[in-house]
Structures are given as C-alpha cells and as structure tokens.
Amino acid sequence: MSDDHDHHDGDEHELRVSKIRSGTVIDHVRGGQALNVLAILGIDGSEGEEVSVGMNVPSDRLARKDIVKVEGRELSQDEVDVLSLIAPDATINIVRDYEVIEKHRVEPPEIVEGVLSCPNAGCITTSGEPVDSRFEVLEEGVRCDYCGTIVRDEIAALIDT
C-alpha cells in the first residue's frame, strides 16, 4: 500500500505518511492544524476521499509540522488561498503519477466567503438570514464584512463545518 521504502532521499519523517499517486500534498502546516485544514477544505471523508494525515512530525522549517495528503483531488487556488489563514507557511504540491508537477506557497486571499462563521452573536450573519459569511483578510486576522468584528487568533475555531 505504500512505496515509502523506495524513497529515502527526502525528508524521512515524511515517510510516515504514504505517498500518493495523484492529488495534493499540503506540507508545512503548523503543528496541530491538520484537522482544521481538512475542515476548511470541507473534507470529512464522507465522500470516500483517501486522506492521509501526519501530525506533529519534526520539521526543519517548523519545529513540528503537520502534513495532509489528499488522493485524487487537486486543490483549486481558492481553496489554497483560504488555507493560508490557518496554515500561512504551507506549501502545496500537486502530484500526478507520483510526480510533483506543481509546487507553490499559499497566499492570503483578500476575502473569504462562506468558510468562517462570525463569533459576534449580535451579527446579522448568525441569525438565520440567507447569506454567506464574508470576511476581509487583514495582515493579522480577519474581519467580518457585515459587523466589523476582527478576529486575530483562533481563526480555526470559526471554521464553519
């Protein structure tokens, strides 16, 4: 099921997570954020996706990092951008036939729609109206476009799952 034994040239800790044939590898996710990465991508396994997750593996760039590998799915730029909110150091590798054909860093989007829910109980978006949440991405944190609430930390806790 794994071809790990063939590949001792790379980051050997990465081998704890199986190689994928085609799909996306999200690397250098901040330690402990992998499940939030899946949540933000709306991946919960119910669609039968093959997903491997490595959590808190040692890394040179980050003391501990998470890795998420999604078989059979190439992430769109939008999805990648949203990831930057909780995994600002992440690198995205698009894999086809075991080859990395594209590698890029995440970049923060200007606006995130329908992904986070506003923590302000007085905000109109939390009261059953037919609107998606919408947040402006600030240098540090996000701000609700409707009520103006700024969230700096704990953005992952706002992920609408």
Add this chain to the structure above:
Amino acid sequence: MRHDHLITSKQLTRGDIETILDRAAEIDADPSAVADRHTNTLLGLLFFEPSTRTKMSFETAMKRLGGDVVDMGSVESSSVKKGETLADTVRVIEGYTDALVLRHPKQGSATMASEFVDVPLVNAGDGAGHHPSQTMLDLYTIRENAGLDDLTIGIMGDLKYGRTVHSLAHALTNFDAQQHFISPESLRLPREVVYDLHQEDGGAGIREHESLEEVLPSLDVLYVTRIQRERFPDEQEYQKVAGEYQIGSETLEAAGDDLTIMHPLPRVDEIAPEIDETDHAAYFDQAHNGVPVRMALLDLLLSDDGAADRLGGGSDE
C-alpha cells in the same frame, strides 16, 4: 464608485460628506424650494427597534420633500414575529416603495439588507454598528459652529457602546481634526475602532484621556454622550467617575469662549440645564438639523438627475 445606499460613514469620502452638507445647507436656507421635489415618492420605514426621533425625523424629511412614508408598524404586529427573515422583509417592502430606511438590532443588518434590494437603503442604526445619518447631522452642526478643518474636538462619555461616536470619529478622519476621546477606562473606544482610526488617518489626530480637565481648554467642540449607569459593575464605581463627566457652568470656566457643546440626545444629567441658555449649547440645533440633513440625503439618493452620482461619483477627494 457610486453609492446607492448609505450604510456607514466609512463609505463616504470628504467629497461625499461635503456634497451632503452643502445640499443640506441649501435646503436649510430655503426649504420651500424643494417642497415638491419628490412628490409621488414613497419611503419605507422599517424600524425593528423603537426610535421615535430618528423615525419622525426621516418621516418629516420625506414629507417636506413632497413625498410620503409607509411604516411597517411595530415588530410585534408584523410578520417578523412569524419568523420571516430580514432578507425577505426588505425584498417585499422594496416592491412598495422608492427607498428604505432600516433600523435593526443586529450589526451588519443594513449591509446585508442592501444586498437584497435595488432601491436606495439608508441605515438608521444597526445594533452597535453604524448610524451614518446621525453622523451627517453631527458634522453639519460642527461645520456650522466651528468648521471641520483645524478642528479640535473632545468626544466624551460612553465611547464603548456609542455607535454615533464611532461613526462620527470615522467621518472626522476625512478632515484635519484632532480628536480627543474622554471616558472612564471601562468605557474606552473599542480597540477595533481605534485600529480603524489609526488606519484611516495614521493615528496622528487620535488621543485618549480619562479626564476632561487637561484637554478642555484646547477644544473647539465637546461632544457629550450619556454614560450609562447600568454599564457599571456597581453604583460606587459609577459615582467615582460620574462627576468627571458632567458639564456644569463651573466646568466651563476652563473652556474657551467659543466652545460648542453637542449631544446626540436624549441626555440625562451629563449637561446641566444652566448650560442650555449659553452660547455653548448646540444640542437642540443639532437635533433640528436632522431634518434638512435627512432631506439632503434622501434627495441625493432619490434623484434620477444624476444627483446620486455626486455621492462618490465625482472627485477622488
């Protein structure tokens, strides 16, 4: 960018603000000239929270422009009680009217509502959010009394919950104004508002104080809001600060002769009645200015002769 709606004072440039205030001054000088400018125009008043003054002021403004209003009545008697969403309510009433005025307890309600309608929508207060037409009448009053440039203004009282204060502070960043915010520690401006003010004018004109004393002599305008007793954890805490934030004639000994005192009203005991008869008192004028300013706003938003384009459609200023 053209504005079809008035949601926050943040959306307005200096040019927009001047357009509104100039139009208000024209109307103020000769209200009869616009008495039939908007005949057959119907304004929908959607007040999900009671507000006699703001509502009556919009109603008066529309009628003085020759139009009329329809009112959804109290929330208790409306379909809101049956669980209708705000998005549905505004889409229905939009079909009856030429413009809408919305007061709603939820923050962001006006922004959301404006996304569902094509007629102009004016935010008349969205929870702790914004109240831009109040800001326009405040600015109008400040301009008449002290001018908007080279202005030193003290804004005092409950700065934490006061949406009129937040709106006004944003608008003033368009002008060369020194803003002094005076409040008890527990009622300081929300950090988010301070963050915005720093973004908007580099923070150069923003200072925070706990005492009025040190800044009073330098002020052209003192904008007073009510410190709500119920905001304090205990009565003693309130009593400790209350005196500091009440204006009586002895307070004013340290003030400049030209100091203008404003208050969005209603007041409780922030300003002693003895001040009312002095030249400092501008708060009743301020309240009266609500009508010409709202006439100007409605006129600009409702005119199909391109007047609406002047709200943000003109210069980059």
